[in-house]
Amino acid sequence: MKPVSNAKWTHRPDLPVLIAALGADECRYVGGCVRDALMGHEANDVDLATRHHPDRVCVLLKEAGIRTVPTGLEHGTVTAVLDSGPVEVTTLRHDVETDGRRATVAFATAWEEDAARRDFTINALYAHPETFEISDYFGGLDDLAQRRVRFIGDARQRIREDHLRILRYFRFHARFGSEPADEEALAACRELAATLKGLSRERVGWELQNLLALPDPSPTVARMADIGVLAVVLPETGGVQVNRLALLVTAEREAGVAPDAVRRLAALLPPDPAVTDQVAARLRLSNAQKKRIARIAERKDGDGADPRALAYRLGMEVARDRLLIGGSPVDLLKGWEVPALPVKGGDIVAAGVGAGPDVAKVLRVIENRWIAEGFPEEARTRAILAEEVAALA
The missing domain is CATH 3.30.460.10 (Beta Polymerase, domain 2)
Known part of the structure; x- marks a missing residue:
C-alpha cells in the first residue's frame, strides 16, 4: 500500500x-x-x-x-x-x-x-x-x-442499522473487492434483501448509478441477481437481462467508450419504453436521463444497418447507446460530427414551391435522400432539391 x-x-x-x-x-x-x-x-x-x-x-x-x-x-x-x-x-x-x-x-x-x-x-x-x-x-x-470488503462486527446488525448498506456492499465489492467474496456479508445481504423496499427511491437510484458507473460491475450485478437483491431494487430485469450488461461492458471496452450508468441501466431493462418510464420515475432519474433511457428502449434489431443515419436522427449519444447495447460496431461514429441538412424550407419556396404542406413534404423527401446518400455536400443536396421540385411540376 x-x-x-x-x-x-x-x-x-x-x-x-x-x-x-x-x-x-x-x-x-x-x-x-x-x-x-x-x-x-x-x-x-x-x-x-x-x-x-x-x-x-x-x-x-x-x-x-x-x-x-x-x-x-x-x-x-x-x-x-x-x-x-x-x-x-x-x-x-x-x-x-x-x-x-x-x-x-x-x-x-x-x-x-x-x-x-x-x-x-x-x-x-x-x-x-x-x-x-x-x-x-x-x-x-x-x-x-x-482486497476484501467486510462489514465491521456483525454484518446483519450493520445492515439493520442502515439497509442501504446492502447496495453499498456490492458497490464497494465491485470497486475494491476480489474473489471469493466475504460469505458472512453475502449471507446477510441475501437474508435482509427485502429491507431495501423501505428505502427512499433517491438513495437506491443513487447507489445503483454509482455501481453501474464502475469499470466492470457485471460480475457484481450477476451476484446480486443470484442472491435475490437485484429482484428487490430492479425487478424489471426478470433476471434474464443481466448477461446483456456483461456484453455491453465488453463492447464499451473494445470500442474505447467510457462507462455510463444510464446506458448500462438501459441494458438491464427490456426494450420497452413503458418499463423504462416506470423505472426512471421510481429511481428519480433526471428529466434528461428519463428521456435518454426511453429512447434507448426503442432500440431495434436494424439499428446497426446505418450508424450515421441513426446518429443523425437520434443524436450521437443515444445512437451510440443503442449500437453498443445491440452489439453493433460504433467505428463509423468515431470522429464524425452530425451534419446539418444544407437546405431549408426557404430554399424550397425560392425554388418555386408554394408555401404550405408541400414544403414540409418535399423537405422530408430531400432529407431522406440526403441521408441515404451518406450526407453529401451542399452542391449535391441542391441537385436533389432541383430534382424533387421538378417532379412536382
Missing part, C-alpha cells in the same frame, strides 16, 4: 490552517480519502473526524477565519469552506437508535467508538493529520491489502 502522504490532497495549502484551528491531536482524516490514498487513488472528498462538539468546531473555525456551513449539525457535521475545496468535519459519534433508514446519534470522544458505527473495515481507517500514522481498529489495513 502507498503512504497516505503521497496523495495530492494531503499537500493542499489550506489544510494546515484547518488542522491548526482544530488541533492536530483532536482530529483525524477518515474514510474514503484515507482508503483511496493507501490504494494510490486520488480522493474526491476529504473528511475529518474530531473530538470537538460541532458548536465548538464552528467557534474554532470562525476564530481561524474559516467560513463554515452547518450541513448536518444533528449528525455532527460542519463543512469547512476552503479555497481548495470543502472539507466535512464530523464530531465522533455513536448510534443511539436506528431504523434502517435514519439514525439518532450521540456525540463521543473515543476514536474506536466512532469507528465501530461505520460500515466496512476499509472505511474505518483514521490518519493523523501531521504524522499520517494510521489508526485501524477492525483489521481494515489487512482487508484492504487482501
